[in-house]
Amino acid sequence: MSRSESISSPEANPDNRYKDAADQYGSALERLARAYEADAEKRRDLLQEIHFQLWRSFQRFDARCSIRTWVYRVAHNVAASHVIRERRTFSNLVSLEELERFPDKRASGADNRINLERLSALIQQLKPVDRQIMVSYLEDMDATAIGEITGLAPANVAMRVHRIKNILARRFHEGVDHAE
Amino acid sequence: MQNNPSGNDPRTIWQSQPRGISTVTLEKMIRRRAQKLHRKAVWERLGSVAGPMGTVAFSALGIATGYSPVQLVVFAIAVAWSLGGAYVLNRGTWQGRLAEDAAFATGLEFCRREIERGIYFHRRFLLWVFAPIILAVGALVVPQLAIGFRAGGMLANSIPFLTLFALWVIGVFVIRSWKWRTMQREIDELNDIERENRI
Numbered sequence: 333m334s335r336s337e338s339i340s341s342p343e344a345n346p347d348n349r350y351k352d353a354a355d356q357y358g359s360a361l362e363r364l365a366r367a368y369e370a371d372a373e374k375r376r377d378l379l380q381e382i383h384f385q386l387w388r389s390f391q392r393f394d395a396r397c398s399i400r401t402w403v404y405r406v407a408h409n410v411a412a413s414h415v416i417r418e419r420r421t422f423s424n425l426v427s428l429e430e431l432e433r434f435p436d437k438r439a440s441g442a443d444n445r446i447n448l449e450r451l452s453a454l455i456q457q458l459k460p461v462d463r464q465i466m467v468s469y470l471e472d473m474d475a476t477a478i479g480e481i482t483g484l485a486p487a488n489v490a491m492r493v494h495r496i497k498n499i500l501a502r503r504f505h506e507g508v509d510h511a512e
Numbered sequence: 513m514q515n516n517p518s519g520n521d522p523r524t525i526w527q528s529q530p531r532g533i534s535t536v537t538l539e540k541m542i543r544r545r546a547q548k549l550h551r552k553a554v555w556e557r558l559g560s561v562a563g564p565m566g567t568v569a570f571s572a573l574g575i576a577t578g579y580s581p582v583q584l585v586v587f588a589i590a591v592a593w594s595l596g597g598a599y600v601l602n603r604g605t606w607q608g609r610l611a612e613d614a615a616f617a618t619g620l621e622f623c624r625r626e627i628e629r630g631i632y633f634h635r636r637f638l639l640w641v642f643a644p645i646i647l648a649v650g651a652l653v654v655p656q657l658a659i660g661f662r663a664g665g666m667l668a669n670s671i672p673f674l675t676l677f678a679l680w681v682i683g684v685f686v687i688r689s690w691k692w693r694t695m696q697r698e699i700d701e702l703n704d705i706e707r708e709n710r711i
Binding site (some may be wrong): 358359360362363366380381383384387405407408409412413416418424427444447448451459460461464466470471472477480482483485500504 | 520521522523526527528529531541542544545546548586616618619620621622623626627630651682694698701702705709710
């Protein structure tokens with residue numbers, strides 16, 4: 333039995349299941365927290381909250397979906413809840429459609445750290461559902477997997493991923509020859 | 513999307529970010545979080561009763577120093593209303609833990625539920641916290657204004673207080689209605705996404 337099969341079986345111990353999931357998706361969860369919170373202190377809090385809720389959620393895991401879908405659903409939902417509760421008065425989150433229309437004033441840089449900051453800032457402007465799609469796309473998930481997490485139809489996800497690609501291509505590939 | 517030879521590929525940039533929390537063990541993190549959640553719940557509970565309790569204290573003072581029976585009745589209503597508000601808000605609408613079925617809900621369903629909880633809380637806030645405050649302050653101010661109109665000088669003395677109070681009321685309304693509109697717009701957008709989803 334493979335590792336992912338053993339932790340997704342309904343008989344597995346919830347604590348062990350959580351530990352295995354945290355080992356497997358720990359880095360991805362850290363990246364996810366960055367997509368939802370810019371402030372480092374609050375981000376650490378959010379990550380703790382995600383792990384805590386994930387640990388709690390495994391008491392109720394019934395193997396109806398894959399471990400990956402479960403982990404990302406819990407993580408995205410905890411993070412979306414954080415964004416909705418923490419939103420500042422008179423601040424506006426935008427949709428992918430709106431983001432596509434915004435010009436990016438900052439120049440494209442080759443420095444990885446600067447690019448990561450730009451990418452994080454770009455994601456943090458998005459509304460929760462679009463943010464979930466963007467993060468899942470950046471984690472190399474396909475439309476079906478993203479659909480399972482977000483509840484969107486794969487065709488709808490594909491359309492939004494196309495928009496994401498356009499936005500990212502415009503902002504990160506400027507001046508570099510590339511083909512779709 | 514093709515991988516970018518310059519290292520500008522967003523997926524590579526995203527996935528190669530360094531880990532920040534490798535030194536803290538997950539068990540410790542969870543234990544600490546559980547303690548923090550407990551403390552947070554206590555503070556949230558205290559915070560949610562601060563407004564109603566302030567109104568109760570204010571009204572109690574009004575009852576102790578009041579002179580007309582109508583004023584006493586209005587203060588008593590404000591006290592009862594505030595206590596009701598403290599109960600309603602403490603049943604846990606907006607604050608509190610994540611919904612138990614968060615893991616079973618898709619992102620779309622979950623966002624809708626969270627926003628609806630927010631709308632519910634804001635509606636309750638106006639009815640159960642804001643309205644009793646207005647009533648209690650009104651019970652104090654209106655008779656004073658009536659006396660002021662007759663006496664002349666007293667009205668001028670109360671202008672700074674009344675101005676500040678009016679600004680606070682306007683501020684609360686502007687912020688609340690802005691939040692309300694934002695949440696309503698978000699619900700409409702989620703409806704649109706769901707409609708697109710069905711096509």
